[in-house]
Amino acid sequence: xxxxxxxxxxxxxxxxxxxxxxxxxxxxxxxxxxxxxxxxxxxxxxxxxxxxxxxxxxxxxxxxxxxxxxxxxxxxxxxxxxxxxxxxxxxxxxxxxxxxxxxxxxxxxxxxxxxxxxxxxxxxxxxxxxxxxxxxxxxxxxxxxxxxxxxxxxxxxxxxxxxxxxxxxxxxxxxxxxxxxxxxxxxxxxxxxxxxxxxxxxxxxxxxxxxxxxxxxxxxxxxxxxxxxxxxxxxxxxxxxxxxxxxxxxxxxxxxxxxxxxxxxxxxxxxxxxxxxxxxxxxxxxxxxxxxxxxxxxxxxxxxxxxxxxxxxxxxxxxxxxxxxxxxxxxxxxxxxxx
Amino acid sequence: xxxxxxxxxxxxxxxxxxxxxxxxxxxxxxxxxxxxxxxxxxxxxxxxxxxxxxxxxxxxxxxxxxxxxxxxxxxxxxxxxxxxxxxxxxxxxxxxxxxxxxxxxxxxxxxxxxxxxxxxxxxxxxxxxxxxxxxxxxxxxxxxxxxxxxxxxxxxxxxxxxxxxxxxxxxxxxxxxxxxxxxxxxxxxxxxxxxxxxxxxxxxxxxxxxxxxxxxxxxxxxxxxxxxxxxxxxxxxxxxxxxxxxxxxxxxxxxxxxxxxxxxxxxxxxxxxxxxxxxxxxxxxxxxxxxxxxxxxxxxxxxxxxxxxxxxxxxxxxxxxxxxxxxxxxxxxxx
Numbered sequence: 001x002x003x004x005x006x007x008x009x010x011x012x013x014x015x016x017x018x019x020x021x022x023x024x025x026x027x028x029x030x031x032x033x034x035x036x037x038x039x040x041x042x043x044x045x046x047x048x049x050x051x052x053x054x055x056x057x058x059x060x061x062x063x064x065x066x067x068x069x070x071x072x073x074x075x076x077x078x079x080x081x082x083x084x085x086x087x088x089x090x091x092x093x094x095x096x097x098x099x100x101x102x103x104x105x106x107x108x109x110x111x112x113x114x115x116x117x118x119x120x121x122x123x124x125x126x127x128x129x130x131x132x133x134x135x136x137x138x139x140x141x142x143x144x145x146x147x148x149x150x151x152x153x154x155x156x157x158x159x160x161x162x163x164x165x166x167x168x169x170x171x172x173x174x175x176x177x178x179x180x181x182x183x184x185x186x187x188x189x190x191x192x193x194x195x196x197x198x199x200x201x202x203x204x205x206x207x208x209x210x211x212x213x214x215x216x217x218x219x220x221x222x223x224x225x226x227x228x229x230x231x232x233x234x235x236x237x238x239x240x241x242x243x244x245x246x247x248x249x250x251x252x253x254x255x256x257x258x259x260x261x262x263x264x265x266x267x268x269x270x271x272x273x274x275x276x277x278x279x280x281x282x283x284x285x286x287x288x289x290x291x292x293x294x295x296x297x298x299x300x301x302x303x304x305x306x307x308x309x310x311x312x313x314x315x316x317x318x319x320x321x322x323x324x325x326x327x328x329x330x331x332x333x334x335x336x337x338x339x
Numbered sequence: 340x341x342x343x344x345x346x347x348x349x350x351x352x353x354x355x356x357x358x359x360x361x362x363x364x365x366x367x368x369x370x371x372x373x374x375x376x377x378x379x380x381x382x383x384x385x386x387x388x389x390x391x392x393x394x395x396x397x398x399x400x401x402x403x404x405x406x407x408x409x410x411x412x413x414x415x416x417x418x419x420x421x422x423x424x425x426x427x428x429x430x431x432x433x434x435x436x437x438x439x440x441x442x443x444x445x446x447x448x449x450x451x452x453x454x455x456x457x458x459x460x461x462x463x464x465x466x467x468x469x470x471x472x473x474x475x476x477x478x479x480x481x482x483x484x485x486x487x488x489x490x491x492x493x494x495x496x497x498x499x500x501x502x503x504x505x506x507x508x509x510x511x512x513x514x515x516x517x518x519x520x521x522x523x524x525x526x527x528x529x530x531x532x533x534x535x536x537x538x539x540x541x542x543x544x545x546x547x548x549x550x551x552x553x554x555x556x557x558x559x560x561x562x563x564x565x566x567x568x569x570x571x572x573x574x575x576x577x578x579x580x581x582x583x584x585x586x587x588x589x590x591x592x593x594x595x596x597x598x599x600x601x602x603x604x605x606x607x608x609x610x611x612x613x614x615x616x617x618x619x620x621x622x623x624x625x626x627x628x629x630x631x632x633x634x635x636x637x638x639x640x641x642x643x644x645x646x647x648x649x650x651x652x653x654x655x656x657x658x659x660x661x662x663x664x665x666x667x668x669x670x671x672x673x674x
Contacts, residue, residue: 045533055409187397188623192604196620214534217606221613241612258538260563262605267567272538276503
C-alpha cells in the first residue's frame with residue numbers, strides 16, 4: 001500500500017472568500033493525502049473549514065479564490081477549465097451531502113436521475129442506463145429496486161434517500177468519494193446502516209473516501225486516518241488509533257475530554273473546553289486555538305506570547321503531524337514512537 | 340397503567356409531575372384519506388422534585404411533543420398532566436399564567452428562540468415583567484441571572500447576534516430560570532452546539548439543577564449526553580415509552596430490543612472499542628406514526644419478533660421483580 005502513490009494529494013490549499021468586511025480565509029495552507037481503499041476522516045467544528053475543503057477539492061467553489069494544488073491520480077485539478085472538471089466530477093470523483101433531499105431533483109424519479117448521470121458520462125443508451133440505475137439501487141440495499149427506481153425522492157425515507165445518493169455517486173465507478181456529514185441528518189439506528197454500507201462499498205470497490213464530520217464517534221468507527229481542523233487550518237493529522245490514544249494537539253485532547261461517552265461507567269463531570277470556536281472574520285496572528293488552550297494558559301509568558309503571535313507550522317512528531325508550539329508529545333518519553 | 344418505579348424519596352414523597360396516558364393526535368392524510376397521526380400514544384411517567392428524567396428516541400418518536408404538552412405549549416388530545424397535585428392539561432391560558440412561573444422550557448436552537456430585536460436584559464427579564472415584577476427590579480435580577488449562567492452582567496444591553504451559540508444558550512437558560520421554576524423541560528438543549536461547547540452547557544445544566552433543586556425533563560437524541568445528566572431515562576419509539584427506569588439499569592442492561600439496538604448504534608470515540616464491539620444493526624426505518632404497525636410497533640424491525648408481537652401491543656411492566664425499571668416487550672432481555 002505504501003508503495004502506491006496516493007490517489008488524492010492536496011498541498012497548500014487555501015480558500016479565500018472576498019466579503020464586504022474584508023477577505024475571509026476559510027481554509028489556510030491545508031495539505032493531506034488519501035490512498036485507494038483508505039478513509040480519511042476530516043473532523044472539525046463549525047467554521048473549521050472542513051466543508052469548504054471538500055467543495056474546493058471538487059472545484060465547486062464559485063466566488064472563492066482557491067490556491068494551492070489538488071492532484072487526483074497524477075492530474076492537477078486546480079486551474080482546470082470547467083469543461084474538464086465536469087468530465088471528472090461524478091466520473092472520477094463523486095460527492096454526497098448531509099441533506100440528500102436538497103441534492104435530488106424533486107420532479108424526476110430517482111431511477112431517471114441515476115440513469116442520466118450514467119448517460120452523461122458514458123454515453124450509454126437509455127435502456128442500459130436504466131438497468132444500471134436499478135442495479136445500483138439494489139447494490140445500496142434498497143428493496144425492490146426495479147419498482148423503487150420509478151418513485152420520486154419524496155417517497156423515500158431519509159435513510160433510503162441517502163442510499164439513493166450513494167447509488168448515484170457510485171454509478172460511474174469513481175475512484176474518490178467525498179462524503180460531507182453523510183449521516184448527520186439521520187437517526188442513529190439509520191446512521192449505523194449507512195456507515196456499514198459505505199464501509200462495505202469501499203472494501204468491494206477499493207474507493208478512496210474523504211469523510212467530513214463533526215462526530216468523533218463516526219470517525220473512530222470508519223476512518224483509517226484523521227485530520228483535525230481548527231480555524232481553517234490543520235491542527236493534527238494521524239492514523240486513527242494514534243490520534244485517539246495519544247493525541248499530540250491540546251485541541252484534540254480537549255475534544256476527546258469534552259465528549260460524553262456511553263461506555264464510561266462513572267459519569268464524571270465533563271472537562272469542557274472554555275470559550276467558543278474562533279470567528280474567521282477576526283483571525284488572530286498566532287495559533288487559532290491559543291485563546292482557549294490550557295497549555296498556552298499555563299505556559300510562561302514568553303511561550304504564551306509565541307502561541308498568540310506566531311502560527312505554528314505543521315511538524316512531524318511520533319507519526320503525527322501537529323501544528324502546535326506546545327504539543328503534548330514532548331512530555332511523552334518514548335523517543336522511538338508512541339507506546 | 341402507571342410508570343411509578345418503586346417508592347419515592349425526597350422531601351414531599353409525592354411526584355412533582357405525574358403524566359398519565361398522555362396522547363396527542365394531529366390531523367393528517369394518507370393518500371386521499373384522512374388519517375390522524377398519533378404522535379404521542381398513552382405516555383405515562385412520574386417526575387420527583389429535583390429529579391432529572393431523560394426522554395430519548397429518534398426523530399418523530401414524539402419526545403418533543405410530549406415535552407410541549409407538559410409545559411402546555413400544546414393541549415393534549417387525551418390524558419392528564421398533573422403538576423403538584425393539579426391537573427393542568429385542560430386549564431385555560433389565563434388559569435395557566437401563575438403556573439408558568441414554575442414550568443419553564445429551554446429550546447434547541449438558542450438563536451431562533453431569542454428575539455433578535457430585544458436586548459438580553461429584556462429577554463431575560465421578560466418572564467418577570469409578565470409576572471408583574473417592576474422593571475428596575477427585573478433588570479437587577481436579570482443581572483444576577485447572567486452571572487448564575489456564567490455570563491457577564493455588563494453584556495445585558497447587547498443583542499442576541501453578538502453572542503456565540505453557547506452563550507446564546509446560556510441566555511436561554513437564564514430566561515428559563517428567571518421566575519424561579521421548579522420544573523424545566525429542556526428540548527435538545529445542546530444538539531445545535533459545537534462539540535467543544537456542548538460539554539460547557541451540559542455542565543452548567545447539571546450544576547444548576549443541583550444548586551437550585553430543579554426537576555428536569557431532558558429531551559435528547561444523544562444517549563451519551565442523557566447518560567451524563569439524568570437520574571432516570573425513558574426510551575420512546577413511535578409515540579410510546581418502550582422502556583423506563585433508573586439510568587444505571589437501562590444503560591448497563593437494556594431490556595427492550597430497541598433500547599439495545601439504539602445503544603449499540605451509538606459510535607464510541609474509541610477506534611479499538613469500535614472494532615471489538617458487536618453491533619445490532621436494525622433493518623429498515625422507523626415506521627410512520629400515521630400508519631403504525633399492529634401489535635408491538637417495533638415488531639417489523641425487531642430481531643426477536645414472534646407471532647404474539649404482531650398481534651398484541653405489550654404493556655409496560657417490570658421484567659425483573661424489585662427493579663426500578665419497566666419495559667413494554669413480550670420478550671424482554673432479563674439477563
